[in-house]
Structures are given as structure tokens and as C-alpha cells.
Amino acid sequence: MPLLRVTVQDGLNKAQAFASIIPYLDVLEPNGTVISESQGDVVSVLAAIPLVAPGSLKIKVNGTDIVPLLGLNPATRSRAGRTTAWSCSAANPVGVSDLIVRSAPIHQLSSNTVTLRLEGLGCGAHLITIEGTKRVGSIPNEVTPDCLVDDLMDTGTANGFAIHIFTPAPGEQVASGPVHVTARPATGCPSPA
DSSP: OOEEEEEEEETTEEEEEEEESSOOOEEEEOSSEEEEGGGTOEEEEEEEOTTBOGGGOEEEETTEEHHHHHTOOTTSOOOBOOEEEEESSTTOEEEEEEEEEEOOOTTSOOOOEEEEEEEOOOSEEEEEEEEOOBOTTSSOSSOOTTSOOOOSEEEEEEEEEOEEEEESOTTOOOOSSOOOOEEEEOOOOOOOO
């Protein structure tokens, strides 16, 4: 696959850009990420989308396309603010923030990426699928069998984890020796089959 990936890192700041002579879509993050409820329950998403039509993008979280729920047009390059996009239950709203689509034809400069942050997914396995179609004029419609043609769909996974401890209470002093702990693993939205 002729894909150019450029990564620049300066301390805590990191930027990536992708270029290709053929349409290509790859979800790079999350990639089997384990997120902890106690560490903020935030999933960062990064996808490479060189020569993918930005207006065709579907961003699915556990099977739900969040783009129309946010009322966004991914063909625009503007940022989306923090919004509660969807919920698997009324008690578990999911926040979507920093959704940015950067895409341009082959002769223009662009990072050719989709980035966003998801917060509040809860425990369990979560599938983040991004799909699209090729940018008009990007490759000939008739290709030889030797050419690699990407299906322009990819999925990343994140797994939420938490244990709720009931006893001992936070800060409670206990006698030395064996300590009886009462806890249960947290549950969340199951991934679709």
C-alpha cells in the first residue's frame, strides 16, 4: 500500500499526516485500548482518510452513526463542540468532543485525518467504525486485479473497565491482617453482536 505517514512530536504535542495516491481509510486509534473509569473514561479516535470524500463519512460508535445525531456535515473542516451525541441508556450519555475532519484532494496540503474524543462510554467492549467513499476523481473506476483497492471501512476497539469498591470505604482504616473487600465489576453498554 503506497501510504505516507508523517509524525511530528514536540514534548506532549503530537501531529500526524497521511498521503496516498489511492483512497485509503484506517482507524489507528483506538487499537484494543483499555480505558479506566477512574482515569476519566476518555477514548481518543484517530483515522487516516487520504482521498476519502469527507461528506461521505460515517462514524459509528457501537453501531450508531453519531454524525447525524450531532447535526454535522463532515464535509466542512470546522470543529464540533462538546455535545452529548447518543446514549445506550438514559443514565449513560456519551459525550463527543473535538471532532475534526481534515481532508483535501491530492494536490492540496492536509493531514487527511478524522479525530475525536468520546467520553462516558462506560464499561465493556466498544467498536468505533469509520467508513466512507472515495473522493471524486481519485482513482480510475476500472482497475486491474493487481491494484489494491481499500474497502474504505475500518474498526477500532476500546474496552472500558471499572471496579466499584463498597467496603472498606475510601480512607477507612482497617486492622492489619486479611481485609474483607466488597466490590463488583461495573457493567456498561454491550457491543452489538
